[in-house]
Amino acid sequence: MSASTKRNIATQGSEDFTGIKLREPAAYAAGFNGIKAALQHTFKEMGVTKSVKSLFQMNQKEGFDCPGCAWPDPDEPSKLGEYCENGAKALAEEATNAHLDAHFFAEHSVEEISHWSDYKIGKSGRLTQPMVLRPGKINYEPISWENAFNLIAQELHELNHPNEAIFYTSGRSSNEAAFLYGLFVRAFGTNNMPDCSNMCHESSGVALSETLGIGKGSVKLEDFDQAEVVMVIGQNPGTNHPRMLSALEKCKANGGKIISINPLEEAGLIRFKNPQEVSGMLGAGVKLTDIYLQVKINQDVSLIKLICKKLQKIHLENGTVFDEEFIKKYTAGFEDYLLHLDKFSEKELLDLSGVDEQLVNQAVQLLAKKNKIIICWAMGLTQHKNGVENIKECVNLLLLKGSLGKPGAGTCPVRGHSNVQGDRTVGIMHFASEPLNQAIKNVFGFDAPAEEGFDTVHAIKAMYQKKAKVFIALGGNFVSAASDTVYTAQALQNCNLTVQISTKLNRSHTVTGKTALILPTLGRSELDIKDRKPRHFTVENSMGKVHQSKGMLTPASQHLKSEPEIVGAIANAYFKGNHTVSWTSLCENYEALREKMAKVLSGFDQMNQRSKGSGFYLPNNVRDLDFSKLPNQKAQFSNCALPKHNLNEDEFLLMTIRSHDQFNTTIYGLHDRYRGIYNERRVVFMHKNDMQKLGLKKLDVINLTSNYAGKERKVFNFLAIPYNIPKGNLAAYFPETNPLIPIDEFADKSNTPISKSVVVRVQKV
Numbered sequence: 001m002s003a004s005t006k007r008n009i010a011t012q013g014s015e016d017f018t019g020i021k022l023r024e025p026a027a028y029a030a031g032f033n034g035i036k037a038a039l040q041h042t043f044k045e046m047g048v049t050k051s052v053k054s055l056f057q058m059n060q061k062e063g064f065d066c067p068g069c070a071w072p073d074p075d076e077p078s079k080l081g082e083y084c085e086n087g088a089k090a091l092a093e094e095a096t097n098a099h100l101d102a103h104f105f106a107e108h109s110v111e112e113i114s115h116w117s118d119y120k121i122g123k124s125g126r127l128t129q130p131m132v133l134r135p136g137k138i139n140y141e142p143i144s145w146e147n148a149f150n151l152i153a154q155e156l157h158e159l160n161h162p163n164e165a166i167f168y169t170s171g172r173s174s175n176e177a178a179f180l181y182g183l184f185v186r187a188f189g190t191n192n193m194p195d196c197s198n199m200c201h202e203s204s205g206v207a208l209s210e211t212l213g214i215g216k217g218s219v220k221l222e223d224f225d226q227a228e229v230v231m232v233i234g235q236n237p238g239t240n241h242p243r244m245l246s247a248l249e250k251c252k253a254n255g256g257k258i259i260s261i262n263p264l265e266e267a268g269l270i271r272f273k274n275p276q277e278v279s280g281m282l283g284a285g286v287k288l289t290d291i292y293l294q295v296k297i298n299q300d301v302s303l304i305k306l307i308c309k310k311l312q313k314i315h316l317e318n319g320t321v322f323d324e325e326f327i328k329k330y331t332a333g334f335e336d337y338l339l340h341l342d343k344f345s346e347k348e349l350l351d352l353s354g355v356d357e358q359l360v361n362q363a364v365q366l367l368a369k370k371n372k373i374i375i376c377w378a379m380g381l382t383q384h385k386n387g388v389e390n391i392k393e394c395v396n397l398l399l400l401k402g403s404l405g406k407p408g409a410g411t412c413p414v415r416g417h418s419n420v421q422g423d424r425t426v427g428i429m430h431f432a433s434e435p436l437n438q439a440i441k442n443v444f445g446f447d448a449p450a451e452e453g454f455d456t457v458h459a460i461k462a463m464y465q466k467k468a469k470v471f472i473a474l475g476g477n478f479v480s481a482a483s484d485t486v487y488t489a490q491a492l493q494n495c496n497l498t499v500q501i502s503t504k505l506n507r508s509h510t511v512t513g514k515t516a517l518i519l520p521t522l523g524r525s526e527l528d529i530k531d532r533k534p535r536h537f538t539v540e541n542s543m544g545k546v547h548q549s550k551g552m553l554t555p556a557s558q559h560l561k562s563e564p565e566i567v568g569a570i571a572n573a574y575f576k577g578n579h580t581v582s583w584t585s586l587c588e589n590y591e592a593l594r595e596k597m598a599k600v601l602s603g604f605d606q607m608n609q610r611s612k613g614s615g616f617y618l619p620n621n622v623r624d625l626d627f628s629k630l631p632n633q634k635a636q637f638s639n640c641a642l643p644k645h646n647l648n649e650d651e652f653l654l655m656t657i658r659s660h661d662q663f664n665t666t667i668y669g670l671h672d673r674y675r676g677i678y679n680e681r682r683v684v685f686m687h688k689n690d691m692q693k694l695g696l697k698k699l700d701v702i703n704l705t706s707n708y709a710g711k712e713r714k715v716f717n718f719l720a721i722p723y724n725i726p727k728g729n730l731a732a733y734f735p736e737t738n739p740l741i742p743i744d745e746f747a748d749k750s751n752t753p754i755s756k757s758v759v760v761r762v763q764k765v
């Protein structure tokens with residue numbers, strides 16, 4: 001492509017305001033409004049018959065797994081429906097009747113589409129046939145599957161080294177697809193497998209592996225029934241894991257208490273009207289949070305240290321607060337940790353956290369007497385410079401209380417995408433795993449690379465620097481999900497070839513390499529038929545349980561292929577029969593593929609049989625209190641530093657969060673019902689005093705600027721909204737604010753972008 005034919009691609013939509021309406025934030029979650037929103041959405045996208053038919057199959061044992069979040073299903077799902085409002089929206093988005101084909105792409109160039117909002121792009125519908133964007137062209141054209149696979153194979157063969165290709169994965173893929181993909185990438189010769197975890201729970205994985213020996217949580221769903229205290233930190237379950245509210249409701253019914261730690265008092269954590277129960281729908285619903293601690297953004301380490309210091313004080317008086325037996329038997333570093341705590345004054349910690357001391361004391365009194373404690377968290381803890389230490393500080397608290405390896409207690413990192421945990425378990429990772437490589441050698445007879453590959457941030461940098469030239473994505477919307485949108489877009493545009501294996505149109509189909517391919521694939525809810533027999537695949541939920549999922553709807557198009565078929569065909573085209581793995585038979589016969597997976601992956605014995613019905617739990621050393629793989633064979637206390645933010649007078653800390661009407665970069669609608677924002681996404685939540693200081697009135701138009709290492713990044717035209725948020729803190733939605741997040745600002749050790757603590761300035765327009 002010559003410079004003169006460079007495509008004119010926008011990295012964000014450029015639309016006028018959509019007509020904002022404001023209401024008071026909601027006082028409860030779900031209820032009739034939740035059901036109304038769910039049905040409105042599914043009926044509109046899928047029609048009534050299809051909606052009803054499929055909603056009753058979602059999360060049922062013989063049905064398909066919800067394509068929304070990774071919250072687990074109960075062993076005996078309710079026959080009346082085991083889904084939430086946002087699960088219904090996730091289904092509607094996938095099973096929509098809106099389809100697009102070659103005519104759509106002939107009519108709309110990528111240049112035109114790139115100027116649309118993410119909302120409009122997503123609403124265009126499901127992709128139905130393979131398409132190619134040739135060098136210098138601005139319209140996608142149809143291409144046969146065979147030619148598409150050969151084109152990929154050719155570009156891969158032309159690279160000087162396998163490390164010049166990047167293979168991204170988003171967390172919707174099945175275990176089978178992800179395993180086969182990881183196998184192909186290793187056979188090809190690289191570990192360049194960034195995945196959405198890198199932007200998500202990577203900090204949890206690192207912190208939990210280093211302290212407890214497994215990068216996953218330890219609790220099971222039934223632990224919520226027995227927990228005495230559940231702490232929900234940096235998580236908004238009412239929107240992002242709605243059926244978690246049922247688990248919290250049950251915990252409360254059994255006498256448990258809930259402590260919420262969040263800069264925003266999220267509606268879903270205040271009250272819940274359970275739509276699955278008649279009693280839940282009538283009356284005021286159930287009060288969930290007992291103690292709400294309004295922490296300042298990124299001051300969780302200060303707050304938890306303060307809680308631990310206060311617990312220690314009571315322990316010194318009565319000796320009953322810390323579980324000394326547990327600490328002695330199972331942990332290392334306790335004395336050191338106490339010395340470390342001594343270095344901080346209560347006053348300093350209290351001031352930093354910004355929390356009311358009386359409320360902290362209430363939380364401390366509660367925690368002092370209990371030891372069945374679960375800590376749940378999500379992006380409010382992971383997406384900071386000290387994301388890993390945020391989680392280690394939570395582990396410290398659980399270790400002090402002996403709240404691990406017993407019913408009703410433990411760690412609960414609440415995962416995002418419905419199979420993000422499974423993808424990791426079956427081999428999607430950018431680092432080399434010696435045991436996995438050895439197992440691959442034994443079962444498949446080839447040597448997988450031992451050298452570490454690129455994670456998300458480093459993959460972007462490699463493409464930007466033209467060290468990587470081919471980008472293949474198994475799902476996701478890389479350009480909008482990653483940080484530093486303009487930089488990331490340039491990185492992708494530097495590639496020779498970008499390939500998106502996708503269900504729906506998104507911005508990453510417009511921000512492309514010189515050549516681009518769209519390979520359309522089956523969604524979760526759709527029938528996957530081979531030789532007239534429906535096939536099923538497996539997923540792993542947030543609590544480490546692997547189970548089957550079988551689609552039931554007629555596919556969006558007869559031209560779609562399943563993800564394993566696409567991956568297998570790429571491998572086949574690349575190796576041309578010249579490899580130890582029989583790619584064709586593995587990608588067609590999932591039973592045979594699972595036989596192999598059972599041989600390679602630990603904990604997957606008899607996967608075919610055991611994944612039927614409600615499935616099986618993978619081994620978890622924390623549940624067994626087995627810390628033998630850690631230094632001194634003990635769980636580790638950690639001495640975590642306080643986060644440092646030396647802000648100037650005019651600077652704020654911004655957290656980029658989800659509205660109630662989106663799934664990551666997929667925008668379901670324009671309402672954030674629980675926060676009282678209707679019909680607009682370009683808003684910034686601010687404390688009223690901060691607005692006053694800047695001379696801002698409600699709905700004034702503002703721009704936001706970040707400045708890191710002398711480089712300014714800007715987003716334009718947002719509306720200022722006075723809101724109950726700590727002074728000095730701001731909140732706005734992702735992905736609209738991703739251009740502000742510098743590529744080089746990410747968490748220590750996990751490299752997760754600092755999406756929840758971006759330093760910005762505000763300018764009135």
Ligand SMILES: Nc1nc2c(c(=O)[nH]1)N[C@H]1C(S)=C(S)[C@@H](COP(=O)(O)OP(=O)(O)OC[C@H]3O[C@@H](n4cnc5c(=O)[nH]c(N)nc54)[C@H](O)[C@@H]3O)O[C@H]1N2
Nearest residue numbers: 069086234235236240297298378379380416658662663664
């Ligand atoms: N409907 C729906 N469901 C989803 C998703 C979706 O987009 N839509 N996304 C899925 C994915 S991939 C993920 S990872 C999860 C995300 O689930 P969440 O982590 O719940 O999502 P966020 O909107 O990023 O919300 C983070 C929460 O942390 C709080 N927070 C931010 N900074 C801090 C902090 O410094 N300290 C504390 N204590 N709190 C803080 C915010 O106020 C907010 O309540 O949800 C999954 N489920």
Ligand SMILES: Nc1nc2c(c(=O)[nH]1)N[C@H]1C(S)=C(S)[C@@H](COP(=O)(O)OP(=O)(O)OC[C@H]3O[C@@H](n4cnc5c(=O)[nH]c(N)nc54)[C@H](O)[C@@H]3O)O[C@H]1N2
Nearest residue numbers: 170200475476477481501502503504506656664665734755
């Ligand atoms: N500023 C900021 N940035 C963030 C975050 C944040 O909180 N703030 N959160 C981060 C987090 S937690 C995450 S997980 C990432 C998400 O990053 P991604 O996973 O890359 O993004 P998604 O928006 O979930 O991807 C949606 C696209 O996936 C495709 N898709 C959907 N279902 C399927 C399927 O079954 N198969 C295939 N092949 N494709 C499918 C569709 O084409 C859809 O458009 O974003 C991260 N980015």
Ligand code: SF4
Nearest residue numbers: 066068069084087243
């Ligand atoms: S809680 Fe998550 S998995 Fe369950 S129905 Fe809702 S969106 Fe789907």
Ligand SMILES: [Mo]
Nearest residue numbers: 200201416417
């Ligand atoms: Mo995520």
